[in-house]
Amino acid sequence: MRQEDEAGGPQDTGKAQEPEGSAEKAGSKKDKYQKAQAKAEHAGEKLGKAREKLDKTEAKRAAKKPPGLAKKAVRGARTEAWFYVHNKIHEVEHENVGVEGAHKSELAAEAGARKLTRYAKRRWREHPARKVAKWERKDIKARANVDFQKMASEHPELASNPLSRVQQKWKLKRRYSKEAKAAAKQGAKAAKKTAAASGTATRRAAQFVTRHPVAVLVLLLLLLLCFLVSAVSIVENPKPRSKGKYRNYGEWQKDRKGPLSYQDRLRLAIDTALAERPADLDEFLNLMKRAGYEVKTVRGGGISFRLTGQGQERFTRLRASTLGDGYDLQDVLSAIEGKEKRPGRSERKISLAVDIQAKLAAGKGPGYERWAKVFNIKQMAAALAYIQDNNLTDYEQLAQKATEAADRFHAISEQIKQTEQAMKTNAGLKAATVQYAKTRPVFEQYKATKYSRKFLAEHEADLELYRAAQAEMRSLLGGAKLPKMDVLKEEGRKLTAKKKQLYGEYQKARRDMQELVTIKANIDTLMGYTEPGRKQEKER
Incomplete structure (x- = not known):
């Protein structure tokens, strides 16, 4: 019996230790559940406080009154003072580089301060909403953990595998997220119902129009009649709206004080x-x-x-x-x-006078005749003003001036043609020289093979290019010595610069010639030397 007791002693001891281990596990699970429940309660309290604070903030924002007249006046005065100071600085900053740099730095600092202030205000305004969102996430996580610990205490096999624990927690979080979204949808539906209730008056008005279209049409006609009567009414002695406060630019310039x-x-x-x-x-x-x-x-x-x-x-x-x-x-x-017109500057343009009789014979009406008379008077006045400004009161001087302008224009045109031809020759000579240098080794090999037909068949294209380049150089040089490539490039640059300079002179000479020839033709018409609108001979 002692031996059996001794043999069974360890077995009895092992059986007695099992409840102690299971009790410890049950106690640890219970502690986890209590901790999770405490966290969930804490998150719920924080979420409730955050929502209360958000509701109070939105209520204060909705009840906030718009700025009054005094506050608007202070803001307007502050803005005007800011613009006045910066405009005064801008008037003199171009005279001193230091002032200009300091002013730009100040503007940049003010812009940065405005952005930082707006950012801080936005963050402060959105702080309650961000806090609610934060505690909503924590509340969902804590409730999911409570439910999981509860399920783990009832079903220990769920907590045995880490993957199963993660999966169960993820499912619980997803369920609570769906519930939160459903609650948000319910709130949106309630807001929609409120908006529908507020639109009852609009629907009633539309129903009234549908039931009584004739009455609505009569009312609209009466309103239109009242508008027309008020529109065609005449005020015999209207008072100026500005009451003499505003003046046109001429009056302002006339009374302007101080020197320029x-x-x-x-x-x-x-x-x-x-x-x-x-x-x-x-x-x-x-x-x-x-x-x-x-x-x-x-x-x-x-x-x-x-x-x-x-x-x-x-x-x-x-x-x-x-x-x-x-x-x-x-x-x-x-x-x-003479490439483009300066902004804000109107140039005087003089055109040929119109041959009114020829236009009337071609089928133009009285309206065109009146316009042509006014147009001719304007062109004659512009021509007379030009000859007075340029002291060309003698007709012979005007004719000589027009002839000189035409001769100068033709001379510059001829120089441009010669320059363009020289540029073309220079470009062709450079291209031929490059082609000659590329194909010269092929010709030397052909010559070394004693003009072999086989070599000719293999390199016929290169030899043709060589002969063409050689013929081009001979035709362009005309027996002269071939200059170096650097000399050709420098000559090309000089010709390009010369053409640019001549083109500027060409534009000015063309404007002068057109203006003088047109003025002379109008003066001839005014003095009866020629008929108006007579076509002038145009030469380039």
Whole structure:
């Protein structure tokens, strides 16, 4: 019996230890469940507080009154003061690089401060909503964990595998997310019902129109009649709406006090210099020097002017940001070359007078006759103004001036043709030289094989190119010696620059010739020398 007891002792001891291990596991599971439940309760409390705070914030925002007149007045005064100060700085910043740099830095700092302020306000405004979203996520996670711990205590096999634990938690989270979405949909439906209730008046009005279309039509006709009567009413002595407060530009300019600024004087001097139509930039600068301006070339290729003897201390830069549109260096260069019209500047255009009798014989009516008479008067007035401005009161001087302008135009045209031909010859000679240099080794090999027919059949295309290049060079050189490639390239660059310069002179000469020939034709018509509208001989 003792042996059996001793033999059974360890077995009894092992059986007695099993309940102790299972009790410890049950206790640990219970602790996990309690902790998860505590976390869920904590998350629920935080979520409730966050939602209450969000509701209070939205209620305060909805109850907030718009700014009153006093606040609007203060904002307007602050904005006007800001614009006034910055405009005053902008008027003088072009005269000092340091002031300009400091002003731009200040503007950049103000823009950055505005962006930072808007960002901080937005973050503060959205803080309650972000907090609600945060605790909603934590609440869903905590409730899912509580349910899982409960299921794990009832079914221990679920907690045995880590993958099964993750899967069960994911399913629970997904279920709670669906419930939250369903609650949001219910809220949207409630809002939709509220909007539908608010639109009851609109539906009733539409139903009334449907039931009584005749009455609605009569009402609309009465309203239209009232509008027409008020529109055609005449006020015999209307009062000006501005009550004399606003004036047109002429009245304002007439009563303007104080002398012109240095910028206004510079703009007038530039207009005067360009009106004389200089041939290039150097001639334009010489005209500005004659007008009393000191010229300085600044870094980067810009140009500045200063009026000498008038108290101007700093130079004024020739650019659109300082003087306005049409007064940039590129605008001035374009006006000199005649490529485009300066912004804001209207040029006087003189056209040939119209032969009214010929137009009437062609079938034009009285309306065209009246327009043609006014048009001819304007063209005659423009022609007379031109000859007075240019001191061409003698007809012989006008005729001589027109002849000289035509001769100058034809001479420049001939120079351009010669330059273009020289450029064509230069380009052809360079191409032929390059082709000759490429195919020369092939010809030398052909010559070394004693003009083999087999070699000729294999390299016939290269040999043809060699002969063509050699013939082209002979025809272009005309027996002269072939210059080096560097010399040809330099000659091509010089010809290109010469053509560009001649083209600028060509544009100016063409404008002068067209203007003088047109003016002379109108003066001939006015004096009875020729019939109006007679076609002039045009030569390039």
